[in-house]
Amino acid sequence: MALTDPAITDTERLLPQLARYEALFEAVPLAVAVFDERLLLTRANARYRELTSTTGNEPVQIYDAFPNAHADLSEQIDAAIRGDKWNPIHVPFQQVGGQRVVEVGFLPIEQAMGAKGVVFIAGDVTEREQLREELARSVAQLETIFDVIPDSVRVFDAEGIITRMNSQAVLDHGVNTPASLLDLWQQDRPRSLEGMTLFMHEHPTARAIRGELVRAQTLSVRRGTDGGKQVIEVNSNPIRDERGRIRGAVTVERNVTERTRLAQELEEQVRRSAALYERVSTEAERLERMVAARTQELMELQEARSRDRRLAAVGQLAAGVMHDVNNALNPIMAAAYLLELNAEDPSAVRDYAARIAKAAETGAATAARVGRFIRQDPLKGSDEDLVNLSVVAEEVVAMTRSLWAERAQGGRIELIRDFAPGVIVSGIAGEIREALLNLIQNALDAMGGGGTLGLITRIAGNEAYVEVGDTGDGMSAEIRDRAFEPFFTTKGAGGSGLGLSEVYGIAKRHRGRAEIESEVGGGTTVRLVFPLMLPATNLPAPVERPRSAKRVLLVEDNDDGREFMRALLESDGHTVKAVSSMHEGLARLTPTEQGSPYDVMVTDIGLPDGSGWDLVTAAQARWPEMKIGVITGWELRAGPANTVDFNLRKPVRAQELLSHVGEND
Numbered sequence: 155m156a157l158t159d160p161a162i163t164d165t166e167r168l169l170p171q172l173a174r175y176e177a178l179f180e181a182v183p184l185a186v187a188v189f190d191e192r193l194l195l196t197r198a199n200a201r202y203r204e205l206t207s208t209t210g211n212e213p214v215q216i217y218d219a220f221p222n223a224h225a226d227l228s229e230q231i232d233a234a235i236r237g238d239k240w241n242p243i244h245v246p247f248q249q250v251g252g253q254r255v256v257e258v259g260f261l262p263i264e265q266a267m268g269a270k271g272v273v274f275i276a277g278d279v280t281e282r283e284q285l286r287e288e289l290a291r292s293v294a295q296l297e298t299i300f301d302v303i304p305d306s307v308r309v310f311d312a313e314g315i316i317t318r319m320n321s322q323a324v325l326d327h328g329v330n331t332p333a334s335l336l337d338l339w340q341q342d343r344p345r346s347l348e349g350m351t352l353f354m355h356e357h358p359t360a361r362a363i364r365g366e367l368v369r370a371q372t373l374s375v376r377r378g379t380d381g382g383k384q385v386i387e388v389n390s391n392p393i394r395d396e397r398g399r400i401r402g403a404v405t406v407e408r409n410v411t412e413r414t415r416l417a418q419e420l421e422e423q424v425r426r427s428a429a430l431y432e433r434v435s436t437e438a439e440r441l442e443r444m445v446a447a448r449t450q451e452l453m454e455l456q457e458a459r460s461r462d463r464r465l466a467a468v469g470q471l472a473a474g475v476m477h478d479v480n481n482a483l484n485p486i487m488a489a490a491y492l493l494e495l496n497a498e499d500p501s502a503v504r505d506y507a508a509r510i511a512k513a514a515e516t517g518a519a520t521a522a523r524v525g526r527f528i529r530q531d532p533l534k535g536s537d538e539d540l541v542n543l544s545v546v547a548e549e550v551v552a553m554t555r556s557l558w559a560e561r562a563q564g565g566r567i568e569l570i571r572d573f574a575p576g577v578i579v580s581g582i583a584g585e586i587r588e589a590l591l592n593l594i595q596n597a598l599d600a601m602g603g604g605g606t607l608g609l610i611t612r613i614a615g616n617e618a619y620v621e622v623g624d625t626g627d628g629m630s631a632e633i634r635d636r637a638f639e640p641f642f643t644t645k646g647a648g649g650s651g652l653g654l655s656e657v658y659g660i661a662k663r664h665r666g667r668a669e670i671e672s673e674v675g676g677g678t679t680v681r682l683v684f685p686l687m688l689p690a691t692n693l694p695a696p697v698e699r700p701r702s703a704k705r706v707l708l709v710e711d712n713d714d715g716r717e718f719m720r721a722l723l724e725s726d727g728h729t730v731k732a733v734s735s736m737h738e739g740l741a742r743l744t745p746t747e748q749g750s751p752y753d754v755m756v757t758d759i760g761l762p763d764g765s766g767w768d769l770v771t772a773a774q775a776r777w778p779e780m781k782i783g784v785i786t787g788w789e790l791r792a793g794p795a796n797t798v799d800f801n802l803r804k805p806v807r808a809q810e811l812l813s814h815v816g817e818n819d
Contacts, residue, residue, distance in 0.1 A: 185256070187274040188263065189216055193231065196271070205256065205276065216274060220247055220258075227258070234260035234272050244279065254280045306386075306407040309393075310335055310359055312400060323407075326377050335359050342375035347385070347414075349374075362390035362403035372410065385414045453639070540687060541583045543611045543620045544573035549808045550590040551609065553718070555725040558598060558607075565604020577611040577618045579684040581664040586620075586682075589660045593622040593680050596654070600626025600678060608679075618686045623679035629672040637670055657682070702818060708732040709739040709757035709769060710785070719756070719806065726812050736764040743776050750777045754815050759786040770798060783814055 179186065179197075185205045187198035193215045198208070206219040216231075217224050226243050233241075242259040261273040300307065306323035308316050314335035324331055332338040335357065344352040354360060358368040368390040377384045390405040551569065558567045579586075597607055601624050608623035629637065638658040654668075661668040661682050672678035706723055710716035711734045720732040731752070733739055739757060755773050759766035770782055774797070783800040800814040 183277075185274070185276040185278075187216075188271060189274060190271045193217075193272070202274070202276070205278065220245055230258065230260045231272055234262050235270060237262060244283070245276075254278060255283045256280075303406075306409075308338075308359075308405050308407075309402065310363065310405065311402040312363060314360070314363065317402070326407075328378070335363075342373075342377065344373045344375050347372055347374060358388040358390040359403050359405045362392045362405065363400060365392050365400055367391060372414075383411075384409055385411045538580045539583060541579050541581050541586055543577040543579060543586070543618055543684075544575065545809050546583055546587050547571070547573060547590060547609050547611055547620060550587055550594060552722040552725045552808050552812075554591065554594050554598075555721060565601065567598065567601065567604055568606045569609070570606060571609045572611070573609075574612045577613055577620070578687045579618050579664065579666075580687050581684065585660045586664070589657045589682060590620065590622065592654070592657050596680075597622055597624035597626065597678070600624050600628075602626075605677075613686060616686050618684045619681060621679055621681045623677060625677040628674045628676045628678055629670070630674055634670050634672050638668065654680075702816065703727045703729065704753040704815060705751070706730045706815060707739065707742055707752040707755040707757075709734075709736070709755070709761065709766065711735065711758060711760070711762050715758075715804075715806075719811065722808050722811065723815060726816060728815065734762075736761045736766070736769045739769050740772055743773055745776075750780055752777075752780060754781045754783070756783045756785065756811075756815065759784055781815075 180199050182199060183201065185199070185202040187202045188196050190196050194213050195208075195216070202208075208214065208219065216227060220227060226245065230241075230243060233239075242257045244255055245258045246253060246255050255278075256276045257279045258274070258276045261275065263271050263273050300318075301320050303320055304322060306326055307320045308323050309318040311317050316333055316335070316338070319331075327341055330341060332341055336354065338359075339354045339357055344357065346352065352373065358371050358373075361368050368388065371388045373386055373388060375384055375386055376382070387408045387410045388405060389407075390403055392400050393402040393404060395401050548571075551571065594607070594609075601607070605625040608621070610619070610621040610623075612619045612621075637654050639655060657680070658668045661684070664684050666682060666684040669681040669683065670678065671681070706728045708716065708719055708723065708730055710719060710732065713734075716732050716734060720730045723730045731742060733742060739755075739761075742751065744751065755770075757766045757769050761769070766784055766786075770784065773780060773782055781799045783802065784798050785802045785804060785806060802810060802814070
């Protein structure tokens with residue numbers, strides 16, 4: 155039996171092998187085509203047909219697929235036929251999807267009958283070329299950034315050799331550019347600011363190569379063409395590979411010579427300012443002793459005269475004192491001006507200068523008050539308004555209530571107030587308020603362990619009265635007779651002696667008078683009497699405010715305004731939570747076990763993190779039953795203003811705020 159069936163020809167045996175080659179030809183991920191000696195296409199795989207948008211069977215030349223690369227392809231084809239080394243080239247061409255780039259190469263091939271042809275092999279490298287271009291642009295950008303950094307940047311390898319530096323680092327040492335950490339250390343001769351020599355292993359770069367992170371180490375070095383002293387701030391990081399092994403370090407140095415010099419100058423200015431302030435304080439103490447001595451001398455000369463003549467004589471004394479005080483304040487103000495002028499913007503020196511200026515301004519204000527007392531000028535009609543003494547008294551109570559515990563040294567202060575309606579006078583509300591503030595503070599000082607503070611307004615005939623009384627130790631007849639004299643005080647160094655004299659001057663300027671009733675152990679009452687402007691029957695009685703306590707959320711970004719309104723509301727018995735932003739206000743509207751956390755919300759319209767109207771909208775959505783009021787220094791918009799229960803214009807009137815918050819719906 156024959157081993158081979160004669161019916162099976164050589165061609166049939168080759169068919170399976172040809173099929174495998176055909177499958178391999180189609181599976182190759184590159185574009186492959188075969189061209190004959192005339193460079194006509196004889197065979198192509200699917201990748202080639204896809205790349206060139208041909209069927210692969212047309213008798214076309216290779217140049218028809220890549221018409222723009224005729225010269226480059228001719229060289230490659232000739233080289234391939236000669237059997238030269240294959241050097242692939244990049245050929246751009248336009249495809250339906252856009253511009254593409256292929257990497258092309260040719261191999262010689264022998265065909266039937268000894269004819270020669272070439273095999274075309276190409277791969278689409280468009281994305282790779284795009285990535286290469288992107289990488290090149292990124293590297294160029296990083297190179298530019300690296301070079302324009304104003305600080306000195308050096309990159310070291312693990313052996314301390316400098317492998318890269320920016321242009322600023324090149325300028326540091328002129329022509330002697332260091333090539334290694336050793337060169338850098340030898341040229342810089344680094345020291346600490348205290349003058350201690352820094353050994354090479356202590357250098358920030360050496361520490362970074364050992365794995366440390368070095369931050370803001372300040373060193374003194376020798377640099378520049380003249381080898382001058384510079385102060386640098388050094389930061390250094392180790393460079394690690396993907397396995398965490400240290401491959402070098404990068405060091406960034408910033409020249410802080412000028413900053414260090416300014417800091418040293420600032421420290422010296424602060425020291426000089428402290429010395430100057432001490433000298434000014436000594437001069438002020440000497441002036442105070444001089445004023446006290448002269449005042450005491452004239453007081454003793456005027457004891458036997460009547461009260462009006464004593465006050466006139468003291469007025470003459472005060473004029474001389476005012477002149478002396480202002481003369482003494484001139485060098486203080488000049489010193490403050492010079493400090494600020496030459497401080498080169500150091501905030502600490504400006505702070506000392508501002509303190510000196512404030513002390514000098516306080517002295518000038520004291521002299522001005524003495525001058526007003528001396529003149530006792532009558533008010534001008536154009537400067538006057540109708541002032542309700544009951545309203546002013548209520549405002550002063552609210553303003554001072556937060557000071558009661560401190561003034562009374564922890565004792566309890568009980569307030570008794572009796573305000574009559576229609577107590578209207580003509581004058582300046584601010585001055586009358588200042589007088590009542592002085593009287594209430596004096597009353598609180600007199601009740602060191604607590605007591606009762608009385609505040610009364612009333613009408614008698616054609617006169618309006620406001621009285622401030624206390625249950626303190628009272629005054630002897632001698633002290634009572636001198637109480638209105640300027641510079642007379644029983645408080646020692648803690649008092650200026652101008653408070654009651656200022657009150658007396660305010661009463662005189664308002665065409666009124668001031669009276670004192672006091673006895674030792676029986677407390678003191680100070681009474682201010684003014685001409686009544688309108689009969690009580692012609693004015694509506696003030697609306698009595700409900701005294702029910704409310705839970706109030708106050709939203710106001712101004713610190714002083716917020717604290718004033720909080721104290722005002724708390725003085726009326728309300729529980730107040732005061733916040734400074736819309737975010738905090740929203741956070742406080744979270745429900746509690748009792749439901750709504752607040753009965754009333756009062757908010758400013760202009761808040762640092764949003765509009766008060768947005769807070770109003772959120773509060774109304776969460777708690778429709780909550781009373782809401784807004785405060786603004788601008789004109790209220792008609793629409794939003796109608797959606798709230800009340801609105802107030804700045805400056806807020808205390809009585810109006812308390813009335814809106816306290817009244818029951």
